Amino acid sequence: MKAIKLFGKIDDQHRLSARVPEGFPTGAVRVIVLLPEEDDAGAAWTQGVSTEWSEELSDPQQDIYNLNDGKPLNAAG
Numbered sequence: 322m323k324a325i326k327l328f329g330k331i332d333d334q335h336r337l338s339a340r341v342p343e344g345f346p347t348g349a350v351r352v353i354v355l356l357p358e359e360d361d362a363g364a365a366w367t368q369g370v371s372t373e374w375s376e377e378l379s380d381p382q383q384d385i386y387n388l389n390d391g392k393p394l395n396a397a398g
Contacts, residue, residue, distance in 0.1 A: 322351075 329339030337352065377383055 325341075327339045327341060329337050331337050331354075337354070371378075
């Protein structure tokens with residue numbers, strides 16, 4: 322049995338839809354659905370941001386704004 326990785330979507334009526342590359346034969350297939358766990362996705366995102374941005378976030382030259390910069394959103398003109 323050959324396996325390929327596809328990305329699909331489950332709609333609000335619980336139907337799965339996915340596109341397969343052209344050239345694949347028509348017919349029945351076996352589908353395995355992998356659902357991301359919310360905690361895992363959130364943790365992976367924060368870990369990725371902290372890893373990718375750690376150098377910039379720790380650089381004091383990046384601290385160019387403070388609480389006295391800018392204008393309040395409700396300020397006139």
